[in-house]
Amino acid sequence: MASLRLVSFKALYRSSSSLCNLTHSPSFAVRAFSAIFSPSSTAIVYTQHGPPDSVTRIIELAPVQLKENDVCVKMIAAPINPSDINRIEGVYPVRPDVPAVGGYEGVGEVHCLGSAVKGLSPGDMVIPSPPSSGTWQTYVVKDQSMWHKIDKDTPIEYAATITINPLTALRMLQDFTNLKSGDSIVQNGATSIVGQCVIQIARIQGIHSVNIIRDRAGSDVVKEKLKKLGANAVFTESELDVKNVKALLNNIPEPALGFNCVGGTAASLVLKFLRQEGTMVTYGGMSKKPITVSTSSFIFKDLSLRGFWLQKWMTSDKSMECRPMIDYLLGLTREGKLSYEMELVPFSDFSTALEKALGKHGSQPKQVMKF
Structure with a gap:
């Protein structure tokens, strides 16, 4: 566990933050003799896989020596995603070796730079792109790329x-069907952040959205929230327990594309809405129930079933397109055209935020830790 050892030489590196600024000083003629270190970092780590509330702990990591292309970033905020929890549990297909620092995305401010870094300066706001492990700590050191x-x-x-x-x-709106303004999509899990984003991005592109939510108390309030985001139609699962769901669409065209993140009955409802030769894309399985498809859906409707995993897309030759897309999405958030529910919590309240992310307090907004 050497890479996660407790800091025992703080005094030795007390001036590390001042060293960070020397790389931009004309007097830095002794660079070859002066190592550049990050500050020590408070981090949430796990040394084995298991229940996140049992195997994670907060420790202090020793300062890291920066290589010439490294950038040290002071983290500002980082979320707790379901995939973060799955990585800690050891059930996610791609995960770092243990011991590891938790977290996979976030935002920070450039603190200091290696001697060969170009295009970044202290104070710049940055995000890891593509996302990468280790964001649940106060300082992160990674290559400038x-x-x-x-x-x-x-x-x-x-x-x-x-x-x-x-x-x-x-990506799901763009990668599977050539949607045009006036077309429509159908999805379950509409209250998830992906679901909320699908509604809003579809609306911007002139695409109708048909949305399926769980039966629960307050469903009418949920429907109104989704409609304010731009949803054209919202149904609970029980409302779709009819022979002809398409009669409920009124003037909305039959969907060409469907998104499934639940599985089980909720996936079957997405399939019922799809038009001839429609496509359902599965990107999650919250119910942990299999997808069942009727023989007639294949023979008479020629439906297609596809899957989407962002991690795989990120490692493809299309991954270079990622940053312009991120800039586009961030532009929408600044313009108020893209929003979703979150709760900012202090990093020091990680245990409470984790309990909420694990569902121990019922349905909660996404937990975003603020450092």
Whole structure:
């Protein structure tokens, strides 16, 4: 566990933050003899996989020596995503080796730079792009290629959460069917952040959205919230327990594309709405129930079933398109055209935020830790 050792030589590195500024000083002629270190970092780590509320702990990490292309970023905010929890549990397909620092996306401010870094300056606001592990700590050191500079006017909670859920929504709307203004899509899990983003991005593109939510107390309030975001129709699962769901669409065209993040019955409802040769894209399975497709859906409607995983897309040759898309999405947040529910919590309240993210307090907004 050497990489996660407790800091025992703080005094030795007490001047590390001042060293960071020397790389931009004309007097830095002794660079070869002066190491540049990050400050020590408070981090949420886990040394084994298991329940996140049992295996995570907060420790202090020793300062890190910067290589010439490294950038040290002082973290501002980072979310707790379901995939973060799955990585800690050890069930996510791609995860860092343990011991590891938690977190996979976030936003920070450039604190100091290696001697060869170009295009970034102390004080710049940056996000890891593509997202990468280790954001649940006060200072993060990564190669300059891992950081993307963003507009400082971006609200920190959106900057911290833009690279996974909103980007998933955008890619799914663009990658599977050639949607045109006036077309429509159908989705379950409409109250999720991806679902909320699908509604809003679709609205901007002139695409109708049909949305399916769970039966629960206050569903009428949820419907109104989604309609304010731009949803054209919102149904509870029980309202779709009819033979001909398409009769409920009124003037909305039959959807060409559907999104499923639930599985089970909720996935079957998405399939019922799809038009001839429609496509359903699965990007999650919250119910942990399998998708069942009728034989007639394949034979007589020729439906297609696809899957989307952002992590895989990020490693493809299309990943270079990622940063312009992030800038586009962040622009929408600054213009007030893209929003979703979040709760900013102090980093020191990690245990409470984790309990909420684990669902121990019922349905909660996404937890975003503010450092």
